[in-house]
Amino acid sequence: MSTGTNTIWVRRPTAPPAGDVSAPTFRLERPLTGLTIGLRTDRAWRSWQLIASVWEEYLRRDGAQTIAVETGAQIGQPASGDRKQIDEFAGQVDAAIVGLGTCGSCTTFTIKDAVTVEEHEKPVVAIVCEEFTVHAHNVARHVGHSDMNVLVLPYPLEARPTEELQQIARDYYPKVLELLGVTV
């Protein structure tokens, strides 16, 4: 397919970019009292378990009920169980907090599980660490949920003292409520 001595024609090897479509997001637009808020943790991350436990305590303090689920698998029977549990969880809660994205694949599965909550037309916030922010938004965009709420925590969380993690939990709690659309 030569067009001359200095150039040739080739075919572009890249796939066309995915359309930037986004599924709707949802907001509570009401106070926490009487609501059921879900917390999804991942058994891999003890720092996140601690932060989630602080938030769970605050949510109860502020009048909400909470449901906590823990995931830990990406394939096989354990993963089937995890995804079924997330689907049931999404059906039970009024809104959910889903984390933690602090590695490549766990960020991917954090976003996927947050998508499940949005598919139930519930408000959700995906929790990721700073290093994985772009990746989280990329995954959300590639699965058609570009506008998903993503809350970015400092990175790394691992190896921080308990007191510091508790302070991070305190500092970021108001932002979680804001992203879920909780009103005073």
Place this chain on the structure above:
Amino acid sequence: MTLASERVEIPADALLQYELSLENHWGDGVPMLPATDDAVGALLAASPYPADHVVCVLPPVNGVATVELVAINAAMAGVEPAAFGLVLAALEAISEPEWNAFGLTTTTSSVFPMLIVNGPCRDDLGIDYRASCMGGAGGRGSMTIGRAVALCLRNIGGQRAGETTKSVFGQPARFGFCIGEWEERSPWPSLAQRRGFAADDDVVTVHGGKGTFPMADIHNDDPRDLLYLIAKSIAYPLANMYLGNVENGEVVVAFNPMWAERFGVAFPDADDLAAYLQTNAWQPIDLWPETNAELLRNRGRVDGHGRVHLVERPDQIVPIVCGGLGSLHAIALPSFGESTMQSKRVVRSS
């Protein structure tokens, strides 16, 4: 033949082509061949599927891998038409849900698709299975098929180091990893046969491997002793399989033909050999510091004897035979854990 992909005018000069590929992020940093219509057409002519057939959707960006797009990338890698079916089979395997492509293409781990080929095509296509088969032998099939799959993951799946793929170190296999099994020197049925395929099928098995983990011994000729040491070696305390679920993932263990012959005498059945390896692939819970040990105990990973097994079942340890006749060495391809190897028969055009 009418192609749907965009035509791009590029310099005819090879060095300028290389520089353009770097600028456009079309490659892996190594010079490539131009995907001319003639080159792409030759591959499509060897495909059992039409150009617009969708092979799979590749993460992380969910790019649609049509046969045509795969052929373009295969042409750039230098795949010969007779080998194109192996590229398609590998991509089909990768896209099986239990291979967990979304997880493996985005993880911080070094894991990447490692292709193991069985069947009569190995010699014709230059699939390396003898000396230096895991790097350096330079067979065209091994070098181009693995690279074509890697290019598809980049150009169709959108893998970009540090952006869409978070792999902390990467690994040499990200340039492409494709080996054959030296079936003729194996005392056991081939990997493909053990996975239900016929001896005359050409089969590609894709393993999510974290790297090549070398083992060596010159002191002990007893097959059980050697296998015991191999089992202990693959059960290293920071293996991924101690992080996740004991029932997921496989470790591939490549034996050189000399050792394989010795092991075959002690274990004529490959399942028995795998069972022996699984039985001995454990470490004492006391090996781990208390923080790790507590987690392993909480996850039920410690048996009544204080042992923490690497894997739950014998079929999670997968022996293959390849490599040179220099003996002395084995290589493990450690698992990501959350991935199950997949095999696909190569479909030829009729």
